Amino acid sequence: MIQVFPQQIQKGVFILYDVVDQRRVISFTIAIILFILAFLGPAAILLPLKTGFITREAQLIGTSGWSLITGGVGFLALAAVFVLFAAMEDKMKKWTISFVLFAIGVAGILLTLKDYYYYTSEHFVFNGPFTLTSQAYEWTDFESVNENLSKKGSTLFVQSLEFKMKDGKTYHFDRGRMLQQYQPIVSAVTASGGKHIRNGE
Incomplete structure (x- = not known):
């Protein structure tokens, strides 16, 4: 028979709290990074990323003002997911709301990546805001x-x-x-x- 002393239980509780606190700190840190990216990411990351997939023959590549907004909303939604994981205790609500926010985040970033226009010597290509085609x-x-x-x-x-x-x-x-x-x-x-x-x- 194994005896568990109060000191061992207390030590285990402290370790559990320490792990939970570390996860919360990591989640909040990621949330802060994504919050900052909501203002800088669409122009500094997403714009260069999408232009990299456009043909080298393009003589001009542009985007609408909406691409900055949809990308910003996308990063904010992803930041909110990590805030929920750090702050919400109810697992069912946490996972349900997080799934919705994650879908919004991915959709916002994808819409930004697909918002562009360019022309080559042969044709003009337009992919407007809020469309993937x-x-x-x-x-x-x-x-x-x-x-x-x-x-x-x-x-x-x-x-x-x-x-x-x-x-x-x-x-x-x-x-x-x-x-x-x-x-x-x-x-x-x-x-x-x-x-x-x-x-x-």
């Missing part, structure tokens, strides 16, 4: 490229762009690299029979 257009698929101009003093500048496609879709750009590097698209579209329209002259 991309659309590729040949230059003959463009109906027109519209420059929406605005005047500041006596100087005209491009406020936004609209790409109107023959399939009825219109793509609007009012910020980002596209406004500085769209001229090759205009040349390719007009050479293929499309229109170049300047509104506001």
Whole structure:
């Protein structure tokens, strides 16, 4: 018969508490890291990651402003998972809520990775926010490229762009690299029979 003394029980309880505390510290640490990544990660990590999978022939690669938001929400949701594991005692609620938050986190990061546009010498590819599928257009698929101009003093500048496609879709750009590097698209579209329209002259 094995005798268990109070000192042994007390020592075992201390070891158990020590292990639990270490797990909580690790969970909170990971949560803090993910919280910081919610503000830095989409631009510093996810953008370079997705551009690495796009063809080297791309002359310009851009993304919508939504990609920073969806990626940030994704990292915040993952951070919340680790906070729950550190703070919540009810296992059923913890696992249920954590599963939902994990799904939101993965979806947010995936949407950021799939939010991009680029063009090569042969075509234009657009994968907009909140969709996982991309659309590729040949230059003959463009109906027109519209420059929406605005005047500041006596100087005209491009406020936004609209790409109107023959399939009825219109793509609007009012910020980002596209406004500085769209001229090759205009040349390719007009050479293929499309229109170049300047509104506001």
